Amino acid sequence: MRKHDKNPTRSQCLTVSRKIVSQYPKSFADMLGDKQVGGGYESVLSQLKVRIEHLNRTNTLSHHRIQRSDTGTTRKRSSTDSYGCTRWQPDLPPRETYDSLEVKRQKMEEMHLHEGISGAERGDVCKLMEETYWLQRHMINATPSPTIADIKTKWPYLFTQRHIYGHFEQLTDKKVLRCLELSIQECGQIIIKFFKSKPTNDDIRSILSRGENDVDAMVIQLLLAHFKEKLDGVFLQADEFATPSDVQHSLNLPESPRLIFLGQSLSNQRWMLSLEGQVVCEGAQPNFITGLAALFASFYNFNLQYQEEAACTLEFVQRRFVDINPERGSKAKKGKVTSKKTGQVVQKKNATVSPPVSSLLRKLADFEWNFV
Structure with missing residues (x-):
């Protein structure tokens, strides 16, 4: 490939990867058990791009990934930050400069001052958000990492439901809401039928006995219960008439992302999204799945790890529902974690796919085969 082009584009590598997997599926196709993951070519594509970037170490791509700290020592971004992303740090768009994109950013900032968050739906704002994607990533990927408050000050529309989805799509090539x-x-x-036939603990039996009508909410609650993860590890509840200020004062919001439902249930309720202990987004559509999509997208948009309290559930959502299955790496926390069995702090083993997630995926595949 490099005899024809020293730096092939992703779309060119994608074409080659598809042909490789099509011709040699048993050797190169991505599989989870007997199930092909996505198009089956993501791993080959990733390897091609990594190899090309390695051979082109003097090009701009490597410069984006290696930066120098204030002390002059070289610091690399964590692989967790770019995990699952196809355009984590894109090239500067043709005929654009940092200054020209900054002018567009300031224009949106001015619009926000006059129109508030409602301006996010304007066609010209949507166009400007797409055009300034490079500048958004430039700030988010900076070293040291900016705070969420700093990003929101510069990019207020990035924290609206529409543009959380839009940024995620540009970053991963996935329409998160549609996928879910x-x-x-x-x-x-x-x-649901799998857990009815094989309830793995009392929490699952309790959830099933409630007979909740919202399948989306029930499925996520069953997954949390199966992995022995608490509901408040990912969802919080507040008074149905609460404002963002009320929520921040009444709830002890953690640093890691939380989806806050305003009411007694998780279904058809207004929701808010919190990051770094502050409410950053109010949902435009009051239902469970739109909130879950915004929550999940935030981990990728802002280079965040899955919180330990819900890591398995979030990884299951990533792999089974959103179809993000990189060959290497993980969004889960590394190092020492609290064991769910013993409650003691233990060293977490590095694994591309979490063993509990892999086990459940395999069992579901077998059950689905028998069910069909």
């Missing part, structure tokens, strides 16, 4: 809707519609009932 279709995947849970496709396999939600199978997951």
